[in-house]
Structure formats: structure tokens, C-alpha cells
Amino acid sequence: MRFYITTPIYYVNGEPHLGHAYTTIAADILARYHRQKGDDVFFLTGVDEHGNKVAQAAAERGLTPRQHVDQLAPRFRHLAEQLGATNDFFIRTTDPEHEAYVQQFVERLKAAGDIEKRAYGGLYCTACEGFWYERDLAPDGTCPDHGIKPVWLEEENYYFLLSKYQERLAELFRANPDLVKPRSRYNEALSFIDQGLEDISISRSSITWGVPVPWDPEQVIYVWVDALINYLSALTYARPGEDLVERFWPAVYHLLAKDILKFHAVIWPALLLSAGHSLPTGEFIHGYLLMGGEKMSKTRGNVLDPFAVMDQYGIDPLRFYLMREVALGQDGVISLEGFEGRYNSELANELGNLVSRSVSMIGKYRDGRIPEAPVDEVLRDVAAEGEAMVRAAGAHYDVVAVTAAIETVWEYVRRLNRLVEEEAPWKLVKEEAQAGRLDMVLHGLAAGLRLVALAIYPVIPGTAEKILQRLGQAHGAADLLLEKAAWTGLTPAAVVVGPPLFPRIEAGG
Numbered sequence: 279m280r281f282y283i284t285t286p287i288y289y290v291n292g293e294p295h296l297g298h299a300y301t302t303i304a305a306d307i308l309a310r311y312h313r314q315k316g317d318d319v320f321f322l323t324g325v326d327e328h329g330n331k332v333a334q335a336a337a338e339r340g341l342t343p344r345q346h347v348d349q350l351a352p353r354f355r356h357l358a359e360q361l362g363a364t365n366d367f368f369i370r371t372t373d374p375e376h377e378a379y380v381q382q383f384v385e386r387l388k389a390a391g392d393i394e395k396r397a398y399g400g401l402y403c404t405a406c407e408g409f410w411y412e413r414d415l416a417p418d419g420t421c422p423d424h425g426i427k428p429v430w431l432e433e434e435n436y437y438f439l440l441s442k443y444q445e446r447l448a449e450l451f452r453a454n455p456d457l458v459k460p461r462s463r464y465n466e467a468l469s470f471i472d473q474g475l476e477d478i479s480i481s482r483s484s485i486t487w488g489v490p491v492p493w494d495p496e497q498v499i500y501v502w503v504d505a506l507i508n509y510l511s512a513l514t515y516a517r518p519g520e521d522l523v524e525r526f527w528p529a530v531y532h533l534l535a536k537d538i539l540k541f542h543a544v545i546w547p548a549l550l551l552s553a554g555h556s557l558p559t560g561e562f563i564h565g566y567l568l569m570g571g572e573k574m575s576k577t578r579g580n581v582l583d584p585f586a587v588m589d590q591y592g593i594d595p596l597r598f599y600l601m602r603e604v605a606l607g608q609d610g611v612i613s614l615e616g617f618e619g620r621y622n623s624e625l626a627n628e629l630g631n632l633v634s635r636s637v638s639m640i641g642k643y644r645d646g647r648i649p650e651a652p653v654d655e656v657l658r659d660v661a662a663e664g665e666a667m668v669r670a671a672g673a674h675y676d677v678v679a680v681t682a683a684i685e686t687v688w689e690y691v692r693r694l695n696r697l698v699e700e701e702a703p704w705k706l707v708k709e710e711a712q713a714g715r716l717d718m719v720l721h722g723l724a725a726g727l728r729l730v731a732l733a734i735y736p737v738i739p740g741t742a743e744k745i746l747q748r749l750g751q752a753h754g755a756a757d758l759l760l761e762k763a764a765w766t767g768l769t770p771a772a773v774v775v776g777p778p779l780f781p782r783i784e785a786g787g
């Protein structure tokens with residue numbers, strides 16, 4: 279199976295923030311999970327560097343747009359690295375290969391008879407870089423995403439005949455209800471299509487920072503069209519000398535926040551049809567992380583710096599918390615208190631302690647070596663539940679239900695903790711007659727933790743690798759494959775004692 283996952287390319291009009299981190303983490307989880315399935319995976323992220331907002335941000339800093347993007351793009355690339363993202367490529371829309379591909383793409387739209395020059399006036403939100411219909415504005419006439427009043431913009435531009443695609447898009451949507459998830463977002467996109475699509479301007483004459491229209495260099499291509507095309511252009515030059523389009527298109531899944539649904543679920547599919555491509559296989563729309571009930575966004579200024587959070591607590595706790603606290607796809611409130619609570623109760627107590635106790639008991643009671651033991655009735659259920667847990671978590675990852683996957687794994691972590699309490703190895707070790715039972719319990723804890731590590735690897739990969747390392751298990755890419763997730767896949771090896779995986783956060787700390 280092929281699996282091509284994308285984040286939106288991030289707009290470099292400001293510093294990276296937690297909203298960017300959230301989408302990148304979610305995409306990375308899916309990429310890692312599909313690699314564990316043995317799929318042929320390509321994971322793309324990057325930055326959107328053109329458009330008026332970028333030019334304005336540069337001017338405010340006294341820089342040229344080129345200087346501005348050259349300073350900011352590395353910050354976004356660094357964020358992906360810090361998050362542990364395993365992206366296969368990082369695209370910049372100022373890459374000459376991308377710019378040439380955008381020109382070639384719009385030439386195809388023109389050749390299909392889908393481009394016309396027209397005069398147009400409309401209400402334009404400079405924060406969205408998009409026109410709004412009056413009916414879609416907030417009651418006070420402001421942009422519902424940004425709370426600012428759109429301005430009247432009048433230009434002679436090139437238009438893409440989006441209206442031509444209304445029926446075909448409606449048909450394709452009705453034939454494929456899984457095209458956009460969750461269902462509420464699918465319904466939103468479909469109702470937008472059913473309301474009637476109007477042709478859209480795809481060039482600007484008032485802006486110079488962009489990709490020139492190939493047949494009229496006085497105009498630049500609308501930044502959104504330029505940006506959407508990255509999902510295809512990247513495949514043409516990410517691997518020098520290799521065109522990945524045939525390999526990965528249309529096995530593509532776009533991950534994005536709900537404020538850019540219309541661009542991805544309506545405009546992009548129409549552009550693809552016009553240029554002769556298939557539609558993406560799926561789009562998954564996530565919600566917003568809210569701090570104190572407000573959408574966290576650069577425009578509103580309520581920014582939580584993911585770099586500071588990671589510096590203090592590490593990458594995995596951040597990845598875990600964001601996916602655990604808010605069901606992916608919904609809006610949800612996050613807070614430092616909530617983070618510390620889950621860190622202490624779930625990561626430090628439930629998982630971290632289980633690993634420490636298991637390794638230390640194997641150390642003390644069996645000279646640091648996982649004992650060989652058959653699966654008999656003592657552990658038959660625990661073994662079966664462990665394998666079922668891996669399958670159930672996989673079924674959740676398959677439908678982008680990451681939060682549910684984590685819950686499934688954690689139920690099993692709690693099951694293993696109960697096993698320790700019920701069997702009390704510190705008592706078994708005192709009775710010679712219970713030596714075989716102690717072997718089974720210690721072997722079972724190691725085998726169970728190995729399954730936990732494989733199932734939770736997409737979310738907290740560094741921790742999963744540490745657990746395998748503590749258990750003396752190999753943890754290369756081949757060892758992480760889910761086809762290896764059998765109870766009997768454990769190697770009776772020497773364990774490695776180490777510091778706590780998650781040192782507790784003390785109150786007030």
C-alpha cells in the first residue's frame with residue numbers, strides 16, 4: 279500500500295507556533311504508523327512563502343520578502359526536526375522547481391479552457407488572503423476566522439472557472455462520503471458546493487511577490503493556488519532524477535485545520551480535475567487547540583511557544599499530551615495544568631513506573647535476564663489481550679482516531695499494572711514452588727511492554743524505542759513492523775536498568 283501524507287505548508291508571516299506543531303505531530307504519527315504497517319510512505323511538510331501577507335511582514339521588519347522568508351523558513355524546518363517529524367521532504371514555495379511546476383500547472387488549466395480574464399471586485403480578507411461572500415461573513419461584517427473587516431478589492435485578474443466543476447464535484451463527493459473526514463466537515467464542504475460555486479480569481483496584479491503568470495508576467499498567481507500545487511510539485515523534485523507523482527498520486531491524504539477546508543475540499547479538487555489529475559484519497563480536518571477558550575493563532579496573539587514546552591519536558595510528552603487531551607478532529611482546551619496532570623498520572627505513574635518496576639524486578643529476581651516461559655493459563659488472557667490491543671490500536675490509527683488508539687494502549691498498560699499487583703512478584707520470589715509462575719509473570723511483563731511499545735510508537739517514538747532498549751530488544755525499523763507484534767516475538771534478553779522515563783513533575787515545579 280502507498281501512503282502519501284501532507285501537512286498544509288505553513289505561512290511564514292510569523293514565527294512557528296503550537297498550531298503548526300499540532301498538525302505536524304498528527305501527520306508524523308500517521309506516517310510512522312503506516313511505515314510500521316510496511317506501507318510505502320511519503321510524508322511532506324514545508325512552508326508557503328509568497329503572497330501579500332508575507333510581503334507586508336517583511337516590509338514591517340525592513341527586509342525584502344526574500345530576506346524575510348530566508349530567515350523564517352529554517353525556523354519551520356527546525357520545528358519539524360524538534361518535534362521528531364520524519365518528513366521525507368520539506369518544500370519551500372520559493373524553490374525554483376516548485377515555481378516552474380506552478381506555471382506549468384496553470385498552463386494546463388488554461389489549455390483546458392478553464393481560465394478567463396475578467397474585472398472583479400470583492401470583499402477581501404488580507405489575513406485569509408481570500409475573498410469572502412457577504413453571506414458568509416459574521417453578522418458584524420467581519421471575517422469569521424479573523425474578526426477583521428474585509429476590504430473591497432477591485433482588479434482585472436485571471437479567473438479559474440470553478441463553476442464549471444460544480445456538478446462533477448457534487449457527484450464525486452456523493453459517490454465518496456469518506457473523501458473528507460470527520461463527517462461534519464464532509465457535510466460542510468458538500469453544502470458549500472451545493473450552494474453554488476462561483477469562479478475564482480487566481481491571479482493578482484497589485485502584488486509582485488509571487489509566481490508570475492506565465493503568459494502575463496504583470497500578474498502573479500494567487501498565493502493559495504501556488505500553495506495547493508505544492509502537494510504535486512514536491513513529488514516531481516523531492517528525489518532528484520525521480521518523478522514520484524505516479525508512485526504516490528492519488529494515494530494522498532491531506533491533513534489540515536478546519537479554517538482552510540474550502541481551499542482543500544472544494545478549490546483544490548476542481549483544480550486537480552481541470553489539470554487532469556485524480557482527487558486525493560482522503561482529507562482529514564482537525565480542530566483547534568484552545569487556550570482559555572480562544573483559538574490559538576498567531577493573528578490573535580495568544581501563542582504558546584512549543585519550543586519552550588519541549589525544552590522543559592521533552593518532545594514525547596508534548597506529542598502525547600496534544601493527542602491525548604483533545605480528540606483529533608474536535609476543538610479542545612489545553613493547559614499547562616492539564617499537561618502536568620496527564621504527565622504525572624499517565625506517563626510517569628502508569629507507563630514509566632511499570633517499565634521501571636518490570637526491569638528492576640527482572641534485574642533483582644532473575645539476574646537481569648528475561649526468563650523463558652511458556653504461555654500457560656496464568657498469562658493466556660494477558661497475551662491474547664495484548665495482541666488484540668495492537669490490532670485495535672491499528673484500527674484506530676487507520677481511521678485517524680489517534681486519541682482512541684492511545685486510550686486502547688493505556689487500557690492495556692493498566693492491565694499490566696494490575697497483573698503486577700495481583701501476582702505480587704515480590705511474594706512469589708520468596709517461595710521456591712512459585713519459581714515457574716514468577717518466570718511467567720516476569721516474561722509476561724516484558725512481552726506485554728514490548729507490545730505496548732510497538733502500539734504507542736507512532737505517538738511517542740522516542741519512549742517506545744527506550745522501552746525496547748530497556749528490555750534488550752532490537753528496535754530498528756524492521757523490528758518495529760506490526761507484523762512482528764506477536765506475544766511470542768519477545769527475545770529473552772538481558773534488560774538494561776536506566777533512569778525513570780518520565781521523572782515526576784513536582785507541584786509548583
Ligand SMILES: [Zn+2]
Pocket residue numbers: 403404405406407421422423424425
Ligand atoms: Zn480572514
